[in-house]
Amino acid sequence: MSPDAAPPLARRWLPARRLLQEIADFAFASVCTGCGATGVALCASCEAALAPCVVSLHHPATPMCAGLVFDGVAARVLRAVKEDGQTSLLGRLRPALHAAVAEARSSSAAGRRIDAVVPVPTSRAAFRRRGYRVPELLARDTVFPMLRALAPARHLQDQRGLSIDQRRRNLAGGFIATRAGEGTTVLIVDDVITTGATCAEAARALRAAGFEVAGAVAATATPRHRAGHSGSA
Numbered sequence: 001m002s003p004d005a006a007p008p009l010a011r012r013w014l015p016a017r018r019l020l021q022e023i024a025d026f027a028f029a030s031v032c033t034g035c036g037a038t039g040v041a042l043c044a045s046c047e048a049a050l051a052p053c054v055v056s057l058h059h060p061a062t063p064m065c066a067g068l069v070f071d072g073v074a075a076r077v078l079r080a081v082k083e084d085g086q087t088s089l090l091g092r093l094r095p096a097l098h099a100a101v102a103e104a105r106s107s108s109a110a111g112r113r114i115d116a117v118v119p120v121p122t123s124r125a126a127f128r129r130r131g132y133r134v135p136e137l138l139a140r141d142t143v144f145p146m147l148r149a150l151a152p153a154r155h156l157q158d159q160r161g162l163s164i165d166q167r168r169r170n171l172a173g174g175f176i177a178t179r180a181g182e183g184t185t186v187l188i189v190d191d192v193i194t195t196g197a198t199c200a201e202a203a204r205a206l207r208a209a210g211f212e213v214a215g216a217v218a219a220t221a222t223p224r225h226r227a228g229h230s231g232s233a
């Protein structure tokens with residue numbers, strides 16, 4: 001009997017069986033993103049490694065802070081989100097992001113009111129590759145309204161592999177505000193702060209459009225911010 005002539009019951013059963021197989025494959029193939037232990041997407045000890053440990057960056061114009069250092073489990077989880085499409089893991093970085101937001105609020109002038117969070121824009125190429133924008137997903141995960149107020153002003157070179165000076169030059173004038181700020185107080189949100197050049201450029205573009213920028217927060221920051229220039233990212 002050809003597959004086309006299969007009785008209706010068998011035809012209905014085939015997709016269900018395929019689905020069950022996929023669930024089983026997923027359950028057995030599931031490995032911890034942090035350490036490779038099998039059976040879970042993130043094991044308990046790797047989850048514990050994501051407990052917030054706030055890193056503050058001393059930037060002259062824009063206070064910046066992150067909830068975790070970008071290394072070990074935190075770096076592997078964020079890479080899985082960014083490069084492997086595992087957006088469901090982003091929730092594991094939520095406590096870190098919320099700790100950074102709390103720190104930004106407590107360190108800004110008199111617990112300054114925040115009206116909205118503005119995600120750092122990502123390049124069109126990155127959006128085409130991933131189908132989502134990580135800073136935007138993070139910004140949606142705060143208690144503040146998310147405001148898409150920035151866009152790339154021109155084509156930006158991929159920041160990976162650039163030195164601090166090269167990043168600054170690549171980003172100078174790289175963002176443009178897409179709306180007038182009219183005194184709205186915002187907090188900038190990114191996934192990882194490396195040199196601070198991206199958040200500084202975002203703050204410049206927002207201030208130029210009339211926004212008040214209370215600071216910038218990220219889920220993670222590269223280790224150089226914790227111990228001199230030990231970071232390599």
Ligand SMILES: [Zn+2]
Pocket residue numbers: 032033034035036037042043044045046047
């Ligand atoms: Zn693990």
